[in-house]
Amino acid sequence: MDRNSHLEVINRIQLAIGSANDFIPLHEPEFTQLDKKFVNDCIETGWVSSVGSYVEQFENLVARQCNSSYAVAVANGTVGLELAMKVAGVQADDEVLIPALTFVATANAAHHLGAIPHFIDSSETTLGVDPHALRAYLRAIGTTRYGTLYNKNTKRPISCIVPMHVFGHPIDMEGLSQVASEFGLIVIEDAAEALGSKFTGRACGSFGTLGVVSFNGNKIITTGGGGIILTSNEELAQKAKHLSTTAKISKNWAFEHDQPAYNFRMPNLNAALGVAQMLQLKDRIKQKRILAHRYIASFEDFTSGKIFQEPDRSESNYWLNTLILQSGTSRECRDMLINTLNEAGYMVRPAWELMHQLKFHASSPRAPLPVSEQLAARIINLPSSAKLALKK
Numbered sequence: 001m002d003r004n005s006h007l008e009v010i011n012r013i014q015l016a017i018g019s020a021n022d023f024i025p026l027h028e029p030e031f032t033q034l035d036k037k038f039v040n041d042c043i044e045t046g047w048v049s050s051v052g053s054y055v056e057q058f059e060n061l062v063a064r065q066c067n068s069s070y071a072v073a074v075a076n077g078t079v080g081l082e083l084a085m086k087v088a089g090v091q092a093d094d095e096v097l098i099p100a101l102t103f104v105a106t107a108n109a110a111h112h113l114g115a116i117p118h119f120i121d122s123s124e125t126t127l128g129v130d131p132h133a134l135r136a137y138l139r140a141i142g143t144t145r146y147g148t149l150y151n152k153n154t155k156r157p158i159s160c161i162v163p164m165h166v167f168g169h170p171i172d173m174e175g176l177s178q179v180a181s182e183f184g185l186i187v188i189e190d191a192a193e194a195l196g197s198k199f200t201g202r203a204c205g206s207f208g209t210l211g212v213v214s215f216n217g218n219k220i221i222t223t224g225g226g227g228i229i230l231t232s233n234e235e236l237a238q239k240a241k242h243l244s245t246t247a248k249i250s251k252n253w254a255f256e257h258d259q260p261a262y263n264f265r266m267p268n269l270n271a272a273l274g275v276a277q278m279l280q281l282k283d284r285i286k287q288k289r290i291l292a293h294r295y296i297a298s299f300e301d302f303t304s305g306k307i308f309q310e311p312d313r314s315e316s317n318y319w320l321n322t323l324i325l326q327s328g329t330s331r332e333c334r335d336m337l338i339n340t341l342n343e344a345g346y347m348v349r350p351a352w353e354l355m356h357q358l359k360f361h362a363s364s365p366r367a368p369l370p371v372s373e374q375l376a377a378r379i380i381n382l383p384s385s386a387k388l389a390l391k392k
């Protein structure tokens, strides 16, 4: 791409979101009077920490939004993923299938349980796990004994798969669920970025045995820091709640605990903010979708790339808008464009460093990753705050 195509990209972004008089961040948290009201109320009650009514209110709102019977609020998405894997029965030395194209938290959560991340490839149409490639790969490297899938090369059990909905775009959960049941894999959805996204009309996070959403400051809505575990299995929900709250069994003044556990709970203060933010989710998603369609329209006849659009049968929350440069574009070429755009006042970013390319994953097992590798070199995330939709 030459200087002229760089200017063309700037013009097209400008057409979608206006000029960058001030620096336009990639994604900003957004707050209203409602947020202040709930947070203030929480402070005034004095119940800002581990007890208080907002946690349950927040859990109920998210469970309903996400078509799940239960929701357990936790301190952040990362510990949510760790705890979800633990209650689902993932053991130390199990292998956990994780897309190479994800944020490092997905793999970290497996590491903390002593499990081994095993990286798999993505699909060009969803950016997430490709069920067809996965089936072929597991047939090649897997062997099933007494209902448990083993990696023939490492001899370790492969117990679980953690698909991730990239930038809020739903992956093919139908295809994925079929492969998972074929090979006896537990499914835990990393729906950290996909609150409000739907596949075949059903919420992301509700397809797996458990699902996890993040409410970090950069996500579509935020509790400052926070996460939630979704499930429709009552026993798993109770287990997650119990382990996240120091496994305390007595309801009164006694300190009785029945096992070593965690303090992973979400403080009531964060949940108060979460309740207010949940009440704004519907409008937020509406704005996000308007913004996405502005980008799609302004890049419509662009020859050097396209704006990623929600896959078939799905409805995306469009958490982060993504320009995918044309196939064959080099990393260097992408990075030059990223530099130009940042200098022009538009904060843009590449996708994450692929998981298998991080040094500490050098010895982690992996499938062939051709799609992830060529996709990662071509992705640019564009400014995506919902309020940008109100600018024009």
Ligand SMILES: *Cc1c(COP(=O)(O)O)cnc(C)c1O
Binding pocket: 076, 077, 078, 079, 102, 103, 105, 106, 164, 190, 192, 193, 214, 215, 216, 225, 226, 227
């Ligand atoms: C944000 C995110 C997480 C982790 O959530 P935190 O609340 O920041 O711990 C996990 N996975 C993905 C894909 C994420 O984007």
